[in-house]
Amino acid sequence: MDEPKGTGQPSTWRSRPRRAAEGRTATGAEPPAASEAAGAADAPCEPLHGVDPYATPPYGEPGPWAPAPPVQRPAVTPPRGVPLPGATPAHGTPLPSATPPHGVPAPSVTPPRGIPAPALPPQQGAGSSPVTPSDSAPAPSHEDAAPPHGTLPHGVPVSAATPPHGVRVPGQGTAAGGAGEWPGGRGYAFQQPVPGPAARPPRSTASRLSRLAVGACALALVAGVAGGLIGAYVERHGQVTDIELPQAGADPAADGGPRPKGSIAGIARRALPGVVTLHARGGGSEATGTGFVLDRRGHILTNNHVVESAKGADAVRVTFSSGQTATGRVVGSDSGYDLAVVEVSGVSGLRPLPLGDSDAVRVGDPVVAIGAPYDLDGTVTTGIISAKERPITAGGEEPGSEMSYVDALQTDAPINPGNSGGPLMDGRGRVIGVNSAIKAAGSGSALPDGKSGGSIGLGFAIPVNQARRVAEELINDGRATHPVIGVTLDMEYRGEGARIGGSGGGGEAVAKGGPADEAGLAEGDVITRVNGKAVADGEELIVRVRSHRPGDRLELVVRRGGAGGAERSVSLTLGSASG
Numbered sequence: 337m338d339e340p341k342g343t344g345q346p347s348t349w350r351s352r353p354r355r356a357a358e359g360r361t362a363t364g365a366e367p368p369a370a371s372e373a374a375g376a377a378d379a380p381c382e383p384l385h386g387v388d389p390y391a392t393p394p395y396g397e398p399g400p401w402a403p404a405p406p407v408q409r410p411a412v413t414p415p416r417g418v419p420l421p422g423a424t425p426a427h428g429t430p431l432p433s434a435t436p437p438h439g440v441p442a443p444s445v446t447p448p449r450g451i452p453a454p455a456l457p458p459q460q461g462a463g464s465s466p467v468t469p470s471d472s473a474p475a476p477s478h479e480d481a482a483p484p485h486g487t488l489p490h491g492v493p494v495s496a497a498t499p500p501h502g503v504r505v506p507g508q509g510t511a512a513g514g515a516g517e518w519p520g521g522r523g524y525a526f527q528q529p530v531p532g533p534a535a536r537p538p539r540s541t542a543s544r545l546s547r548l549a550v551g552a553c554a555l556a557l558v559a560g561v562a563g564g565l566i567g568a569y570v571e572r573h574g575q576v577t578d579i580e581l582p583q584a585g586a587d588p589a590a591d592g593g594p595r596p597k598g599s600i601a602g603i604a605r606r607a608l609p610g611v612v613t614l615h616a617r618g619g620g621s622e623a624t625g626t627g628f629v630l631d632r633r634g635h636i637l638t639n640n641h642v643v644e645s646a647k648g649a650d651a652v653r654v655t656f657s658s659g660q661t662a663t664g665r666v667v668g669s670d671s672g673y674d675l676a677v678v679e680v681s682g683v684s685g686l687r688p689l690p691l692g693d694s695d696a697v698r699v700g701d702p703v704v705a706i707g708a709p710y711d712l713d714g715t716v717t718t719g720i721i722s723a724k725e726r727p728i729t730a731g732g733e734e735p736g737s738e739m740s741y742v743d744a745l746q747t748d749a750p751i752n753p754g755n756s757g758g759p760l761m762d763g764r765g766r767v768i769g770v771n772s773a774i775k776a777a778g779s780g781s782a783l784p785d786g787k788s789g790g791s792i793g794l795g796f797a798i799p800v801n802q803a804r805r806v807a808e809e810l811i812n813d814g815r816a817t818h819p820v821i822g823v824t825l826d827m828e829y830r831g832e833g834a835r836i837g838g839s840g841g842g843g844e845a846v847a848k849g850g851p852a853d854e855a856g857l858a859e860g861d862v863i864t865r866v867n868g869k870a871v872a873d874g875e876e877l878i879v880r881v882r883s884h885r886p887g888d889r890l891e892l893v894v895r896r897g898g899a900g901g902a903e904r905s906v907s908l909t910l911g912s913a914s915g
Contacts, residue, residue: 609687618647626707626758638757668810674740692766694799707758719749727879743883744796751795769797819910822850825874833864834877855908865893886912
């Protein structure tokens, strides 16, 4: 018999006899006390102690939060090969779905709030007394231990008739003293709610709209970020795809086809095969210049200052536009006109350039200059005729060299060192001059283009009419003739015009029997005009005279005895002198 513990419990607590484990004797016969208990079942049961004011159940009895578990019986093991009930199916076998399809409401397990659960069938006949868990079922053995609180053994289904929490199960008995009393007495049992599958509440329209709104906001955010990235890339790189630059459509001239004859490209295309580059060696130096073909016999016209340093039979090397090279020979030269002729032999396919009329040129006419400036062969530049009959002198700086006097064509087409001897062509592709000199910055006179720094837009060319006559004489005779009037000029005279004789003459003032002597000119006379054009000094008078051929007739205006003398007009025929 258990003794009450010394915990300050009421003295009214008394021990109760322990019930048999299975409610039967070891022989299987009903114990004698069973009949007595059955006879006393109708009598009201009273607790062996006073009512606990804190609603604590008697010692050893399950409280309302812990219902008596069902009796667990060991399952019978089936024969070998028979599948166990509730066992996991083999791999690949589809499991039966316990969840209803989407949209079909799950069956309600717990009745709605406020509706009582269906009545359970009574445990005994009508009018019988309530049976406590201890009376109705034997206490579980040690082997049949109850499962943890709030759970059911595996495989035991939850009854759909479980009432809501706190609802008394009908037919389970009442406390002594009447129904509805505190269920702490014997004969009472409370049904503890067992959690089951919750029913899926129906989706409301507001919930769907809120989800749609959230999805729309997320989509708008993603689209905004993507648009910003694409916009930044386009702003930085111009476009998303690779850049392809536009190009004009092909035309007959785009692939090297013929150009109009009057175009710069057309003139250059026809003229370049007739232009050559010259390299003259001698005296430890080499000069570079340009020339152009005069005829199919191999005669090439160039400047005298290009080849004057050449010494020896093979001192001149000629390079054609096709890359073919040949050795040239100087046929003749004239330093007064700054012209020379070189001949090549054994060269086929020569393309002579046509010669034009320099007297027909007008200021403003377009021109094309072709040459090898700084040894860059085949260089083409363009410009216009800036002036005509521009008297220039060039050369004479070197010891033994002669001054060149040219009544030149002035052009703004760029002419640089290496252009000397190259052709100056009109808009129809005809040679109208031979490029010879440029005006350099800081210099007082025109210089051969090989003696200056570069073009400043002032280039000079020997008129082709004069060059043609000199070239013919050099080819035919090996030397050229100069027209003369038979006087010696005073080059130190600073007055207006050219004075005959004087201290700066250096020779006989008037040659006996010459053109001036026959016209009655005397020492001290000043020539102021030639063929109606004013003469500024002695150099300009020489240039005017040399622009004509020997035998041409000139009209002169002369002041007798000096600048203060009377003017008179004199007519004379030009003589000839060898260069």
